[in-house]
Structure formats: C-alpha cells, structure tokens
Amino acid sequence: MATGKDFSSDTAAPAHPRILEALIAANEGNAPSYGDDRWTARLKECMSELFGREVWTFPVLTGTAANAIALATITPPYGAVLCHEAAHILVDECGGAELLSGGARLYPLAGAGGRIDPAPVEALCARLVANGFHNHQPAALSLTQGTESGTIYAIEDLKRLIAPARARGMRIHMDGARLANAVARLGCSPAATTADAGVDVLSFGATKNGATGAEAVVFFNGALAERAIFLQKRAGHVPSKMRFLSAQLLAMLDAGLWLESARAANDMARRLADGLAEIGLAPHWSVEINEVFLTLSRGAAGRLRAAGFQFLSWGPEGETGVGLYRFVTSYATEARDVDQLLGALRSASPLE
DSSP: OOOTTBOSOGGGSOOOHHHHHHHHHHTSSOOOSTTOSHHHHHHHHHHHHHHTSOOEEEEESOHHHHHHHHHHHHOOTTEEEEEETTOHHHHSSTTHHHHHHTSOEEEEEOOGGGOOOHHHHHHHHHHHHHTGGGSOEEEEEEEESSOTTSOOOOHHHHHHHHHHHHHTTOEEEEEETTHHHHHHHHTOOTTTTTGGGTOSEEEEEOGGGTOSSOEEEEESOHHHHTTHHHHHHHTTOOOTTTHHHHHHHHHHHGGGHHHHHHHHHHHHHHHHHHHHHHTTOOOSSOOOSSEEEEEEEHHHHHHHHHTTOBOEEOSOOOTTSEEEEEEEOOTTOOHHHHHHHHHHHHHSOTTO
C-alpha cells in the first residue's frame, strides 16, 4: 500500500485494511442509535483497560470536535486556555474551542520545537490573575503530544509543566492527534504520558493513524465528563450511527494496531532523517515521530513538486528565498517511497 510521492500529511493516507474490515463487520444488521450500541459499550471498556483505570470515552468524527468539546468542558466562558503558538487548536481550528466554550480565549506561548517552556506559563498566569476580572482567567493548559513540530515531551518535562498549572487550579488538556506516535517513540504506557502525568482530558487521535475518520474525547475524571455529552450533542458529534466510529476505534486498539501503525510511520520518518544525514542535510527540528521539517530553497521545492512530490510549506519563505517545508510519513509509507524522495533531494540542490 505504498503512498508514492505524497508526503503532505498522514491524513492523506488510505484507511487501514483492518479498519475497513471492522466497518464491514459493524454493518451487519440493525443496532441501537446514538451510542447505545455494543461497539460503543465495548470501546468504553477497552479504553479503561488501555489506561489502566476507569475513563469516560466520547467518540467523535474529527479532531477539531474532540479538542473543542474537551476544552469547552473544562473551561468557563471567562477562562483562558494557554497553548503553544503553533498549536492546532490555535492555528488550524477556526476558534472552535472558543466558540463551543461560549467565550474562552486561547493564549499563545512560545517554545522551541513546538514545546511550551514552563516560565512563560507562570508569567502569563501571573499577569492574567493580577488584572483580575478585566482579563480572562487561567483555566486550562493545552499540550500537544507529539507536537506540531514533530517532537515529543519527555514525561518528566510534562510533569514539570503540569504540576504548577494544577497548583493554580487549572485543568490540563492534551491534543493527542499523534499520541500513538509519541507513545511508540517513548516506549511507555499510554497512561504514563497522559493521566499519570496529570492530564484531565485527552483528545485521542485515530484518523492520522489509519481510521477513515474517528477520534475520541477521553476523560480521566468522571466529574469533569458530566457536561461533555451535552457539548458533544450541541457540537453535532453524537451521530445516530455511532457504532461505525466506535468500531474503528476498537479496531485500532485490537492487538495493538494503533501502536503498530504508529511505529511504522515513525520508522519511515527515521529512515528519511538518516538518509538526509547521509547527503549532508539536517532536519530543522529533531525527528521524534513521523514528521520531518526541512529547509529548502524555493527552486528546490519547486523542482520536487514538478517531479510529483507533495509536501507542505511551513511558514513564509525568507528574503533569501529559503523556506521550511514539512514531510509526513504514515503507516502506509514504504521504504521505496522514502528512498525515491531521498534520490530526488540528492539531485534537487536543496539550497540553490
């Protein structure tokens, strides 16, 4: 199932055959609507097994919905959500969390490689609190694991970020669109980088990992989850045929497919990074999951695209005509796809 020359996104990859098999199996006969089906019931059990504790799971159609529902559940209309300046919730979701929360505001924070530094968190919280009711008040900290820069938070770094935020009474959200890639890289349990580190609610991603379109909001605190079903319904993400979302998520968890697929994607990104090193090119950020960011000249990027390769521009090109570009691998990327890209890069004169 080679993806050829398409390195634009892991969402561009085809659905995993085992996901399609699960959908076909779930299509047999009638089933109760709106999540009262046996697939959704089983999913809730499996998620609790996965995290080693009781969790509350809400399947949704998109990652944007998962993030918006999660954040609206833990953030009042006057609340501030602190996040990285490149966070998906801030840059790519059209204010979904702010809309669904009824007025909460996202506050961007800087940090190298897509990771938030602790000092700006404390400084911003202190400023907002000092200004009292004139400002949104610190309510939630949103972290992305793995990050938009293709990096991950070490577990101890997560704890150092989360502990002072929780001490202020803030709730912690994690955007886990690529959680599987992070867990595969860390070699830890799913709980170690989420609930055990202090996360209250997780957006659990599957679409980037081989699903046709299925995510889940996972709460580690039952009291926080009580509002979620109403927000899920208001957001239009309680489908009548929820069994088809739950069936995909169950298939991801079955026999560890979610980690198997993530490892395959990570391995191909590592193959690309190693090949780049051989031809004297260094990725812009450390390659820790399935994203590789590379500095190229406008001419080189154009030559690659003319050869049929697909990838994303990551920010404007500078005055020198050199820009940053993102290449993403998926579970379906094969070694020959990566080697073909490396061959093209060798002859593309990347900085000319």
